[in-house]
Amino acid sequence: MTVSRLRGIPPTIFTEMSALAAATGAINLGQGFPDVDGPADVVERAVAALREGGNQYAPGPGVPALREAIAHHQARHYGLTLDPGTQVVVTTGATEAIAAAILGLVEPGDEVVLLEPYYDSYLAMIQMAGGIRRPVTLRAPDFRLDVTALRSAVSERTRLILLNSPHNPTGTVLTAAELRAVSEVAVEHDLVVVTDEVYEHLTYGEEHVPLATLPGMFERTLTLSSIGKSYSFTGWKVGWASGPAPLVRAVLDAKQWLTFTSGAPLQPAAAYALDAEPDWPHRLAASLRERRDLLCEGLRSLGLATTVPQGTYFATTDITGLGWPDGEAFCRALPERAGVVAIPMQGFYDPDRDRADQPGRQLVRWAFCKRPEVIGAALERLAGADLGGPLG
Numbered sequence: 001m002t003v004s005r006l007r008g009i010p011p012t013i014f015t016e017m018s019a020l021a022a023a024t025g026a027i028n029l030g031q032g033f034p035d036v037d038g039p040a041d042v043v044e045r046a047v048a049a050l051r052e053g054g055n056q057y058a059p060g061p062g063v064p065a066l067r068e069a070i071a072h073h074q075a076r077h078y079g080l081t082l083d084p085g086t087q088v089v090v091t092t093g094a095t096e097a098i099a100a101a102i103l104g105l106v107e108p109g110d111e112v113v114l115l116e117p118y119y120d121s122y123l124a125m126i127q128m129a130g131g132i133r134r135p136v137t138l139r140a141p142d143f144r145l146d147v148t149a150l151r152s153a154v155s156e157r158t159r160l161i162l163l164n165s166p167h168n169p170t171g172t173v174l175t176a177a178e179l180r181a182v183s184e185v186a187v188e189h190d191l192v193v194v195t196d197e198v199y200e201h202l203t204y205g206e207e208h209v210p211l212a213t214l215p216g217m218f219e220r221t222l223t224l225s226s227i228g229k230s231y232s233f234t235g236w237k238v239g240w241a242s243g244p245a246p247l248v249r250a251v252l253d254a255k256q257w258l259t260f261t262s263g264a265p266l267q268p269a270a271a272y273a274l275d276a277e278p279d280w281p282h283r284l285a286a287s288l289r290e291r292r293d294l295l296c297e298g299l300r301s302l303g304l305a306t307t308v309p310q311g312t313y314f315a316t317t318d319i320t321g322l323g324w325p326d327g328e329a330f331c332r333a334l335p336e337r338a339g340v341v342a343i344p345m346q347g348f349y350d351p352d353r354d355r356a357d358q359p360g361r362q363l364v365r366w367a368f369c370k371r372p373e374v375i376g377a378a379l380e381r382l383a384g385a386d387l388g389g390p391l392g
Contacts, residue, residue: 009124013347017331026335027370027378029295030343032168032313034369038232039280042273046236049265058264060256062090062240069271070240076278077200078210080218086245089252092262093237094198094226097251099125100258101194101222101241102162104250106131110159113150117348117360119168119196126162134158135350137359140318141307143170147181154185160192161185166199166208169348169365170316171309173206183214192247194222198239201230201281203311204289212243222247227270229313230281232369238262238270288313288368291375295368298379302387313369316345320362323389327364330389338385340378342366 014031021028037043061067067084074080082088091097098121106112108130114122116135126133134153138145163182165174174182186193193211200208212221226239241251273280292308296315299306304317324330327344335341345363368375 005128005130006124008351009127010120010347010351012120013343014120017341017343020332020335021341024335024339024341026339026341027374027381028341029366029368029370029375029378030331030341032229032367032369033234034232035371035374036232038284039273039277042231042233042269042277045272046266046269049268054265054268056264058090058261058267060261061252062088062262063264063267063271066090066238066240066267066271066274069274070242073274073278074223074242078213080210080212080242082242083245087248088240088242089248089255090262090267091224091226091239091241091251091255092259093228094196094224094239095121095237096255096258096262097224097226097239097241098122098194098196099128100251100254101224101247102126102129102131103258104252104254105192105194105222105247106159109157111155111157112160112162113153113158114162115145115164115167116350117169117345117363118162119164120347122162123351131159132157133350138167138170138172139359140316140363141305143167143172143307143316145174145178145181147178150181151185154189154191158189158191160194162194162196163211164196166197166203166311168199168312169314169343169345171307171312171314173203173208173310176209179209179211179214182211183217186220187216190220192220192222193217195224197223197225198229199312200225202285202288202313204285204292204309206310208311219244222251227273230284231270231273231277232284233270233273236263236266236270238266291368291370291372294372295366295375295379298375298382299366302379302382313367314365315368317364317366318362319364319387322387323391324362325389325391326361330387331364333389337387339381
């Protein structure tokens, strides 16, 4: 029996599709995790911490060395000055940072404006907090921010804007003009902005600019990120929130009742990664750009309309014309037909929207954070399969 606060939230599609990949032996281009680990010296730091006794509770806000490294990271890359004692908190991945931020800042009945399609935990946490979502749709194929729609989504009940750039699942990196529009709306309506920036270093020819660096925005912006994507340690679940002390305190107030603390032996290793391997994410991004191009060119050669992402791990295709009722039907059939798993985008759109009117109904997301030979094998399987649907 499901309680009302969870009712209507669809199960996460990632678990289901990854299980389908394992059951069928399909190549998993669905869930966004790399198939090669991050820097070996960072792994050795974690091993050393395990052997040297760093296995008990870490401080709730995070070990001092990691909070200091996060502050150094924000100063080095973006010129943001943070007090690691009051303006940084370590979380169990960015997913917990999202949960704690929403639980700590949103009252029942508050409205949250967010970009659609959106990472599925946003929907779950807004509903658990008793908030009301107000999606602003990034429409295919360009997935740009509609500033008029953003302004229309804000009301007197709006509490915060939940922003994600580089954007999962579309790969959009918000432009300077789009970010200025968000900041103008936030200042005009005195809103808090929570920014999910986990793909901050994984952009391809586009500069990621944190919203907190814009005039008048630091004091109202809570910035979230993690080591998972930038350093290829998604399973470590070490993330953080940074920003003005009152907003960080709100995250900590909620986090202490969620996990209290996060992986003690992994935190010194994460600190080492940020301080000693600052250029590793840029090398990763260069490699990912090549893999992005390999996947996108391959999908286009199969006749799939493909949007080339500006950032993240993901490319989007439109399957309109293949004869499938929607992307979900296509993705459920794909493992048996082609031995490949992808993710239907429907799970990232508002579930209350009429299914036939959903903008993402025919969209499919593919992950390119895999070795080139794996992407190549997946493309070969797709090329040899009948991708046409039952309606074609």
